[in-house]
Amino acid sequence: MQRKHFDADHLAFGEAFRAFADKAIVPSYLDWEKAGITPREVFIEAGKSGFLGMQVPEVYGGGGVDDFRFNQALDEQVALAGVTGSGLGITLHNDTCLPYFLSFCTDEQKQRWLPGIVSGELITAVAMTEPGAGSDLAGIRTTAKRDGDDYLVNGSKTFITNGINADLVITAVRTGEDRHHGMSLLILERGMAGFDRGRNLDKIGLHSQDTAELSFTDVRVPVANLLGEEGHGFQQLTQKLPQERVSIAVGALAEARATFENTLRYVQDRKAFGTTIGSFQNTKFVLAEIITEIDVAQAFLDQCVNLLNAGELGVADAAKAKWWCTELQGRVIDRCLQLHGGYGYMTEYPVARAYADARVTRIYGGSTEIMKGVISKSLGL
Numbered sequence: 001m002q003r004k005h006f007d008a009d010h011l012a013f014g015e016a017f018r019a020f021a022d023k024a025i026v027p028s029y030l031d032w033e034k035a036g037i038t039p040r041e042v043f044i045e046a047g048k049s050g051f052l053g054m055q056v057p058e059v060y061g062g063g064g065v066d067d068f069r070f071n072q073a074l075d076e077q078v079a080l081a082g083v084t085g086s087g088l089g090i091t092l093h094n095d096t097c098l099p100y101f102l103s104f105c106t107d108e109q110k111q112r113w114l115p116g117i118v119s120g121e122l123i124t125a126v127a128m129t130e131p132g133a134g135s136d137l138a139g140i141r142t143t144a145k146r147d148g149d150d151y152l153v154n155g156s157k158t159f160i161t162n163g164i165n166a167d168l169v170i171t172a173v174r175t176g177e178d179r180h181h182g183m184s185l186l187i188l189e190r191g192m193a194g195f196d197r198g199r200n201l202d203k204i205g206l207h208s209q210d211t212a213e214l215s216f217t218d219v220r221v222p223v224a225n226l227l228g229e230e231g232h233g234f235q236q237l238t239q240k241l242p243q244e245r246v247s248i249a250v251g252a253l254a255e256a257r258a259t260f261e262n263t264l265r266y267v268q269d270r271k272a273f274g275t276t277i278g279s280f281q282n283t284k285f286v287l288a289e290i291i292t293e294i295d296v297a298q299a300f301l302d303q304c305v306n307l308l309n310a311g312e313l314g315v316a317d318a319a320k321a322k323w324w325c326t327e328l329q330g331r332v333i334d335r336c337l338q339l340h341g342g343y344g345y346m347t348e349y350p351v352a353r354a355y356a357d358a359r360v361t362r363i364y365g366g367s368t369e370i371m372k373g374v375i376s377k378s379l380g381l
């Protein structure tokens, strides 16, 4: 279906990112998949080309354009270029972490951090999840106890995207007993004594993305690194999670579309019983169903992005977009893999990597079950 969602500037931005990805990521992508991490230099290169911090005011070196469609155009090209593992670090930096800095930093903090976030010299991460608390965010146990002009931070986090590469980690900490009003956000910086990175975790997919454990032992964090007000952390996270969820939905739907396009090409080429796979009625129906489902979901998701831009996207609608698009991604990629036969099971084929990469989108950023809980709450249940 023809999309009228982007204007010429968004399309040009997306194309420019695609050219960047083809040059700076694609040639080394499989090596980085083996290495389990994408080099920090990719962020610097992306920053030089204007692909980081598009919303950051120009005075701090950013693009100064408050329009999530630029993020969406970039995120879609990550999928179409087939570099999901490496691209995730960039999209997390732009879509998920940056909003916290833009909304909650003081002028002094903005001066300290925003230029590096835009240049790619300061890579960001957000650390909520702990070994004992994932879906139950309010159950975190990492503590930050006030000690003069510092907080002393103790605890641990797990599954943190950009965990090895990150320089600035937005860290959810407990500053009080109350489950919701006793939570705050602190920026922990690379090099702080007692801030250690654990393992770069071995995952079933997204291999070129570093996902790590973090541990904190008496880390002395200046009060000047508090993001917003003490005790407001839970509300800050609740306020920013809808954009993270839309970002995940955008990536998921783009992955589904990219896999559909690869599969459409494949079935027109591959032959069995003296004809192409694409000539079988089953193949035609499967691909017809897939593109219909993708186009229908795209209309809803684009509307979510418009509402996000207008500051009107509710948590329930973001949750709908997240669970629907990620579950659709799983169904689409599974059916596309089937149409590849045995080749679909070989990791040298993009559909096989897409299959493994996709599984996590139904879990992180709030699982499908948690999304349905958010939606049912909006129904008064």
Ligand SMILES: Cc1cc2nc3c(=O)[nH]c(=O)nc-3n(C[C@H](O)[C@H](O)[C@H](O)COP(=O)(O)OP(=O)(O)OC[C@H]3O[C@@H](n4cnc5c(N)ncnc54)[C@H](O)[C@@H]3O)c2cc1C
Pocket: 125, 126, 127, 128, 129, 133, 134, 135, 136, 158, 159, 160, 161, 162, 203, 206, 211, 360, 363, 364, 365, 366, 367, 368, 369, 370, 373
């Ligand atoms: C690759 C990867 C990257 C990640 N990146 C980050 C990151 O950058 N930062 C970060 O903070 N976290 C990150 N996470 C963590 C992720 O957000 C959590 O894994 C997720 O929120 C689920 O938490 P959990 O793993 O503890 O599962 P659990 O909370 O233990 O859930 C287990 C199962 O129980 C279900 N469940 C839980 N509660 C309910 C309920 N009330 N009703 C019904 N079902 C329920 C869940 O849906 C799930 O199916 C990442 C995870 C992965 C795998």
